[in-house]
Amino acid sequence: MAQARNMILFVTDQWRWDTLNKPGHPAQLPHLRAFAEEATNFTNAFTTVPLCTPARGSLFTGKLPHQHGTMDNVQGRSFYPHGKLHPSQTTYLERLAQEGYDVSFIGKWHLGDGTLLDRGIEDTSLSDGGNTELMNTASVQFEGPEKSPYYATVADGVPLDEQRVNLAIEKLAVLGKGTRPFCLVVCLHGPHFPHHVPKRFVDLYKDLPQDYMPENWCEQFSESGKPEAQSAFYWPCQDTSHMSQQDWRRTAQHYWGFCSYIDDMFGKLRQAVSEQGRDKDTILAFTADHGEMLGAHGWFDKGPFFYEEVMRIPMLIRDPEQPAGTRNNFVSFHHLFPTILSGTPVAQTLGAEEQANSFWTSDEKHVFYVYDAYQGRQFRFRGIRDERYKYAWSPHDIEEFYDLETDPGERLNLAGTADVAQEQKRLKAALFQWMKTHNDWLAGPGHHLPVGSYIDGRDKSEQHLHQGFT
Numbered sequence: 001m002a003q004a005r006n007m008i009l010f011v012t013d014q015w016r017w018d019t020l021n022k023p024g025h026p027a028q029l030p031h032l033r034a035f036a037e038e039a040t041n042f043t044n045a046f047t048t049v050p051l052c053t054p055a056r057g058s059l060f061t062g063k064l065p066h067q068h069g070t071m072d073n074v075q076g077r078s079f080y081p082h083g084k085l086h087p088s089q090t091t092y093l094e095r096l097a098q099e100g101y102d103v104s105f106i107g108k109w110h111l112g113d114g115t116l117l118d119r120g121i122e123d124t125s126l127s128d129g130g131n132t133e134l135m136n137t138a139s140v141q142f143e144g145p146e147k148s149p150y151y152a153t154v155a156d157g158v159p160l161d162e163q164r165v166n167l168a169i170e171k172l173a174v175l176g177k178g179t180r181p182f183c184l185v186v187c188l189h190g191p192h193f194p195h196h197v198p199k200r201f202v203d204l205y206k207d208l209p210q211d212y213m214p215e216n217w218c219e220q221f222s223e224s225g226k227p228e229a230q231s232a233f234y235w236p237c238q239d240t241s242h243m244s245q246q247d248w249r250r251t252a253q254h255y256w257g258f259c260s261y262i263d264d265m266f267g268k269l270r271q272a273v274s275e276q277g278r279d280k281d282t283i284l285a286f287t288a289d290h291g292e293m294l295g296a297h298g299w300f301d302k303g304p305f306f307y308e309e310v311m312r313i314p315m316l317i318r319d320p321e322q323p324a325g326t327r328n329n330f331v332s333f334h335h336l337f338p339t340i341l342s343g344t345p346v347a348q349t350l351g352a353e354e355q356a357n358s359f360w361t362s363d364e365k366h367v368f369y370v371y372d373a374y375q376g377r378q379f380r381f382r383g384i385r386d387e388r389y390k391y392a393w394s395p396h397d398i399e400e401f402y403d404l405e406t407d408p409g410e411r412l413n414l415a416g417t418a419d420v421a422q423e424q425k426r427l428k429a430a431l432f433q434w435m436k437t438h439n440d441w442l443a444g445p446g447h448h449l450p451v452g453s454y455i456d457g458r459d460k461s462e463q464h465l466h467q468g469f470t
Helices: 030-038 052-061 092-098 160-176 199-205 245-275 333-341 345-349 352-356 418-437
Strands: 006-013 040-042 102-107 123-125 141-147 151-156 182-191 196-198 282-288 315-318 325-327 366-374 377-386 389-393 400-403
Touching: 006 245, 006 333, 030 245, 030 282, 030 315, 052 092, 052 333, 092 102, 092 182, 092 333, 092 345, 102 160, 123 160, 141 245, 151 199, 151 245, 160 182, 160 245, 182 245, 196 199, 196 245, 199 245, 245 282, 282 333, 315 333, 333 352, 366 418, 377 418, 389 418, 400 418
Parallel strands: 006 182, 006 282, 040 325, 102 123, 102 182, 151 196
Antiparallel strands: 040 315, 141 151, 282 315, 366 377, 377 389, 389 400
16 A cells, blocks of 8 residues: 655646746746756646636546536635535545545635635635635735736735745644644645735846737737637736736736745745655645736736636646656646545545546546636636647637647637648547536537626626726
8 A cells, every 4th residue: 555645735826837848938936947857747737727716626626617516716806705615525635634634725725715614624824715815915015116916016024925835834844743644735826916026036037128028919809710708808907908018028027026936935845845854755746726828819817718828837746756757648737636646545535537537647648628607707618639739619609729830829710721620620529528428518409698698697798896806
């Protein structure tokens, strides 16, 4: 039987894949790059859905959004301020606790106010799953140009994410003295906006060219042949019509500065793992729930689409029983826990499908995507991506097909053209077979309201009141 082993899961929010994997990328991430050398880097890792709550629901249950039920953001200032992952949906955290693990959760939960406590996970520091509000922030002072949530430079004060990692280091020492194996989950809000970043990390990018513009940028909504879902913004900060060239430059400086800030925090946690003698008995993973557009296609944040900027995520796992290196098999965010648990006694509690989804044994060359709703609006999309092509289908919007080899920026929608007809047919068949296998109701006949329709029946032209940014 496998040895009882500890696990630390470090989850960031809205972290782009390219910062760690694209050669020559300007992001300065010395600690994570060093960690990548001792870990396994899964270079073809993708989120299940590019939206916080459903992605996290999938991570912690191992299920797809239509299976666990949280298909839209909840809490805070979302359309569902009192929403939550239903209590009947058992998480891996509860399963670990039942198997004798000490479970500690620090940071962003985003699956229901206080509901980690309801699930019996009592060690929930600085978490909205405990007694900290989702939208809670630390008291800090700013200096210089400020345009929140896009950019603001912190001159004084300790942001909440730094407090969380400091607490995680303290918690690690306590857990390490116990007699039981432990699972420590550290979920940060960053680099999700608001990009409120300490000055020393913003200054790392002061030499960014003065004429910088985001890669793959174009005027928002200027592209032709795109789904109707991409013709409007659905959260105030997604409207980029007011963004000047200097705004985009400062936004990039602060986003990458945020990544560098978190890199520094991760480095301290990684050092603590070694100093406390946990290198040989602890699995350590670094990842993100989804990416960030950062100006691509004119968008900021994310939206109801499957562009690489939001779908592809970093995935680094250091397992003492696995060799370091690079793996190119296609893996999905919601299969991370079965992967981590596969080398522990808890592996015997995993179902056959969960075991088969382990990153270590999978050799998949494609991945599937889903999207259902955002801010109370219905956006039904399903997608498949292989080594070259990406196909997206919707019951109430147009299809998309991209050749990532000739069009890596996904600017030209080839769906319905003769040149890709066979490939489109092949991917659509594979997608629908997957949907049927997973009992996805979209695979069958049925009526679907127009794209962007509200779940409560109000007119789709209405913009419900947003009280802030989440």
